Amino acid sequence: MLRARLTIALLVPMLLGGCLFGGGEREPPPRAPVRADPRGPVTLNLPTSRDTQQCFADLSRAEVRFSPMPDRDYGGGCQVIGAVQLIDIGVPVSNLKAMRCPLARAFLGWIRNGAVPAAREILKGELVRVETFGTYSCRAIVGGGAASAGRLSQHGLANAVDISAFVLRDGRRISVRDDWTSADMPTREFLQIVRRSACRRFTTVLSPDYNAAHHDHLHFDMGGRPFCR
Numbered sequence: 001m002l003r004a005r006l007t008i009a010l011l012v013p014m015l016l017g018g019c020l021f022g023g024g025e026r027e028p029p030p031r032a033p034v035r036a037d038p039r040g041p042v043t044l045n046l047p048t049s050r051d052t053q054q055c056f057a058d059l060s061r062a063e064v065r066f067s068p069m070p071d072r073d074y075g076g077g078c079q080v081i082g083a084v085q086l087i088d089i090g091v092p093v094s095n096l097k098a099m100r101c102p103l104a105r106a107f108l109g110w111i112r113n114g115a116v117p118a119a120r121e122i123l124k125g126e127l128v129r130v131e132t133f134g135t136y137s138c139r140a141i142v143g144g145g146a147a148s149a150g151r152l153s154q155h156g157l158a159n160a161v162d163i164s165a166f167v168l169r170d171g172r173r174i175s176v177r178d179d180w181t182s183a184d185m186p187t188r189e190f191l192q193i194v195r196r197s198a199c200r201r202f203t204t205v206l207s208p209d210y211n212a213a214h215h216d217h218l219h220f221d222m223g224g225r226p227f228c229r
Contacts, residue, residue, distance in 0.1 A: 036138040037075025044071040044081070052082035055101035064089050064108060069098045069158075078138035078156040091116065091127055095134040098158040103135075103222045106201040107161060110220070114197030115166065122190045125168035131175075133162035133217055142213050154204070160221035166194075177216035180208045194218070199228035 059066050065088035071081045083098040089108050099107065111130065119127040136158040141151050154160035165175040174187055182188045198205045198220050205228045206219040 035076045036078055037073075039075075041072040041074045041080075044073055044079075046071045046081065049082060052101050055082070055105055056084070058105055059084065059101070059108070062108060066104065074138050074156075076138055076156070077152045080136060080158045083136075083158045091130060093130045093132060095132045096161070097134055098136045099161065100157065100159045100222065103159050103161065103202075103220075106222065107220070110194075110198055110201050114201070115194050118190055118193045118197065119166065119168060122186050122193060123168060123172070123174070125170055125172060127166060128169045129167035130163065131165040131167065133164050135161045154221035154223040157223070159223050160219060163218040163220070164216060166190075175216070176208065176218055180215075195228075203227075205229070 066084045069083040073079050080098045083100050116127050137155040141153045167173050179187050202220040204221045206214045208215045210229045
């Protein structure tokens with residue numbers, strides 16, 4: 001009888017703690033989805049920071065045509081502050097919307113000093129167009145698992161850009177989706193080189209090697225901790 005009581009006394013805390021049937025850790029509750037304010041953005045009357053002013057000066061010094069964007073709050077945590085619209089950086093780029101200026105500056109450096117030389121040296125061609133899936137989008141992180149559920153993407157801060165393909169003057173089109181594991185070694189090497197070049201300029205770089213959500217693009221952003229995969 002005493003042994004039975006001792007057994008029950010030991011089992012109760014174990015059952016309450018979930019130790020016998022799958023452990024005590026549970027998935028975090030889902031967060032509220034990110035939603036832009038349906039009434040539209042609110043223009044913010046903010047002073048331009050010194051860092052942003054310096055970034056504007058850096059772009060001008062690099063002979064980039066750009067237009068500063070108004071600071072706006074779109075609701076749901078989505079904001080565009082200290083951003084620019086890149087008009088002409090020397091190589092046409094599709095689908096570019098608002099970009100925070102430091103992202104735009106890093107993107108310019110990557111195009112000029114990473115993608116263009118890599119195309120010339122590895123593919124023996126001239127890069128004439130970069131295709132993207134865009135920059136600003138008020139949405140949550142995609143493909144980040146339970147830990148990222150409902151968390152605002154850096155796209156919601158105009159702090160990220162997704163690269164989908166590269167076009168050469170001779171007509172070749174190198175896409176992340178179709179060529180990441182290409183049988184053609186120079187093509188595959190080119191995509192690996194541009195990713196490595198991006199890792200030296202952006203805080204976060206995600207590729208098809210990271211997860212299935214990035215099977216067709218390279219994600220670059222300037223938020224969070226350094227991560228490259």
